[in-house]
Amino acid sequence: MAKRNSRRQSPSIGQRFTSLERLVRTGFRQTNARFRSLQKHTDSKFRAVHFELRNLRKEMNERFAAVDERFDQSASHVDGFMKLHETMDIEMRVMKEQMNRFEQRLERLEAAQAS
Numbered sequence: 001m002a003k004r005n006s007r008r009q010s011p012s013i014g015q016r017f018t019s020l021e022r023l024v025r026t027g028f029r030q031t032n033a034r035f036r037s038l039q040k041h042t043d044s045k046f047r048a049v050h051f052e053l054r055n056l057r058k059e060m061n062e063r064f065a066a067v068d069e070r071f072d073q074s075a076s077h078v079d080g081f082m083k084l085h086e087t088m089d090i091e092m093r094v095m096k097e098q099m100n101r102f103e104q105r106l107e108r109l110e111a112a113q114a115s
Helices: 013-039 044-114
Strands: none
Touching: 013 044
């Protein structure tokens, strides 16, 4: 029976980002709920704060989108590097095979010339 790996894998960057975004959104919802209940019983000062929170939420969403775009760009760069590495590996194999064929041919020519 195979042993199960008891080590837990750490969450990926995307999972961490999603968890952070969920936490921030939950906080905004709770804060909005508080301000909505207060808004019914208060004056325009709280309305201004609510407006500021709405602007803050919009700005945070824009920044989350920018960070997400940067993660996508980084992933694209890593993919490009991996493709380049794969191409170089294939080229090296081809060159090794060409060198082996050349050496075999040279050995046959030297053997034929020696006899």
